[in-house]
Amino acid sequence: MLERPSAWLVRIATFHLVCFTWVFFRAPSIREAFRFLGGAVHLHWVTEYGTAFTFLAVFTLPLFALDLLNEMRDEEYVFERSYLSLRVAVATSLLVGTLLFAGSSANAFIYFQF
Numbered sequence: 001m002l003e004r005p006s007a008w009l010v011r012i013a014t015f016h017l018v019c020f021t022w023v024f025f026r027a028p029s030i031r032e033a034f035r036f037l038g039g040a041v042h043l044h045w046v047t048e049y050g051t052a053f054t055f056l057a058v059f060t061l062p063l064f065a066l067d068l069l070n071e072m073r074d075e076e077y078v079f080e081r082s083y084l085s086l087r088v089a090v091a092t093s094l095l096v097g098t099l100l101f102a103g104s105s106a107n108a109f110i111y112f113q114f
Contacts, residue, residue: 027033066078079087
């Protein structure tokens with residue numbers, strides 16, 4: 001069964017709150033964090049935004065579709081009712097992909113700054 005719209009609003013608000021607070025973890029100083037947040041509210045169109053919005057749509061729309069599909073099936077997880085061997089194979093391939101694409105120090109985990 002599909003959730004109420006208020007459940008989606010809570011998810012969206014939580015996501016934005018988490019993204020807002022990550023700025024303070026990622027910025028080198030409090031002053032830089034506030035400078036970044038001040039720049040984020042300045043609504044001036046830059047051509048790179050078009051590419052960013054395209055990537056956002058390409059990567060998020062399938063996730064929203066998958067979430068709606070799970071809700072209609074009354075499932076919490078994507079492979080909830082799948083065979084264990086399939087779940088292990090998918091998890092292993094995702095782990096290998098993560099290790100291959102995120103293995104550089106330039107993209108260090110956010111909490112390593114402390």
